[in-house]
Amino acid sequence: MSTDGKTDMTEPLKDRLLRATAGSCTCDVKTPELQYHAPQCHYRLFEEAREEINRLNGIYLSAVKGRREFRDAFRRERENHGR
Numbered sequence: 001m002s003t004d005g006k007t008d009m010t011e012p013l014k015d016r017l018l019r020a021t022a023g024s025c026t027c028d029v030k031t032p033e034l035q036y037h038a039p040q041c042h043y044r045l046f047e048e049a050r051e052e053i054n055r056l057n058g059i060y061l062s063a064v065k066g067r068r069e070f071r072d073a074f075r076r077e078r079e080n081h082g083r
């Protein structure tokens with residue numbers, strides 16, 4: 001949270017969610033292990049959201065990497081064939 005009371009959007013979403021998980025258990029299970037928490041427990045929801053974000057981020061990063069590799073290969077091809 002920034003000083004004007006608005007959410008700091010530059011803080012990565014996964015980090016904001018990590019902060020939100022602290023003390024968020026609403027089913028009163030005293031363990032960090034997700035499977036023991038109720039499906040609607042807020043701790044479990046936050047942790048599952050973090051897993052989802054990490055998964056999507058992985059897909060995004062591999063897509064960016066793939067795009068960069070394609071662009072570099074395309075550039076090399078053009079340089080090698082003078083077009």
Ligand SMILES: [Zn+2]
Pocket residue numbers: 025026027028029037038041042043044
């Ligand atoms: Zn819980």
